[in-house]
Amino acid sequence: MSTVLDTPAPTTPTTRRTAEARMPGFLADTWNVMVRELKPVFREPASVLFAMVQPLVFLGLFAPLLPEVENGSALQWFVPGIVAMTALMGASFTGANLTQEIVTGSHERLLVSPLSRSSLLVGRALKEVVPMLMQTAIILAVVTPFSFDLHPVGVLVGMALLSLFSIGVGALSFALALVSKDQEWLFWTVQQTLIFPVLLLAGVLLPLEGAPGWLSAASDLNPLTYVVEAERALFAGDVPVDTVAAGFLGAAIVAALGLLVGLRAMNRSA
Template sequence: MSTVTTTRTGSFMSDTANVLTRELRPLLREPFGMVISLMQPLVFLALFAPLLPDLGPGMSALQWFVPGIVAMSCLMGSSMVGASLMQEMVSGSHERLLVSPLSRSSLLVGRALREIVPTMAQTLVILAIVTPFSFDLHPVGVLVGIAVLAVFCIGVGGLSFALALASKDQDWLFWTVQQIFIFPTLLLAGMLLPVNDGPGWLRFLSQLNPLTYVIEAERALFAGSFPAGTVLAGVAAAAVVAAAGLTIGLRSMKRSS
């Protein structure tokens, strides 16, 4: 039994690596797209960070704001997984992949993980820019934070995947639903502005948002602290989103085929 499980795990990892490599090739051939995607977080950083006051000793505005920007890049990128899927459905390459020996879970996870590479590149650039100022760099915390975001990206990518399958031949439906959910999710998580001093209904909605706990964990990790409750809550929220995204995405793939 353990041998079979090990074989299946190895096959899944190998298939996921193959899918990820396939998805990264166009990105590496045309890195200009990655440069363009970097502009948005830099614009937010330049326009919003100067407006935020320092939050107390050891917590500058940049220390608080940068993890939210990194999480925003992750969410925006992974929510676009469905967009590339719709292009593949039009060209017929998605159908060819479905009849290949690759497992469907690896197709989903590999595509979602593709968005982690631009996120890591953006994170490195952002950290290089802000570290000379009032941002304290803690490499271990940053690496753990990116790992948590990777798990979260898998879930969001799965949900985006399912939305694309449900929106087949109706691009407007995908973009409408994606835009309706993406920005409220970011704002309710306190990415740009703290929600702690907001009205009760806003704080309540924020507590229902799994991204809230992920961003709180990111801020703690990027600051070099590892409060067990905050970090575990972020890991649990990312895991729940990943499980939900994979379940819904795989069911959508089975129904569509």
């Protein structure tokens, strides 16, 4: 009578790689990708300051032209729009980094790594939150001495709202970069064609009260419109439930759409 010993099955390299890929999990993979993407930002913090040139120029040129208001400063209306503009532009530019990775081949190497493609996208999208927070802090530090009333609680809620919005825009930017692949001109053409109408239709620089019907209808279809309105209310220290809820709903729609489109493009990438 023979006895069968319960010996463990031999562990092959493929089995080890599969176990190692499953052990960290999606959250750990996403965290690792986000840290990887943030390293250049921390190594060169001047890049964040360089990205601040345009919003600071807008503040310097437009602020003196703002009309006087009876209660408070016109900056309370203008600054939240500039903060939202900074978040949109910063997140929409992030796909440019991916186009460079595609050209150099580093993106293909990441695709064959144990990291899941969903974590590659979500980690990269989350990375956009940190520069956005840093840039907002700089803007508030600049304008607060100039009759801008700072409401910390409202600002914190507003930053959570913009973080959700930035994740969606960042994911859409990465999807555009994946579709463009080696045609970098296509990425910049689409990005520049879309970003400024979105900004203007949201009333970032100019109020849209009294606008023609077609322009008002286009503004109502723009999710950024509701984000900007919520930011202005929060930065003023008010919390109107309907306005803030509409802002979070608009940001959530952008985030969901961005992640859905981005994941689909990531899974199709070779």
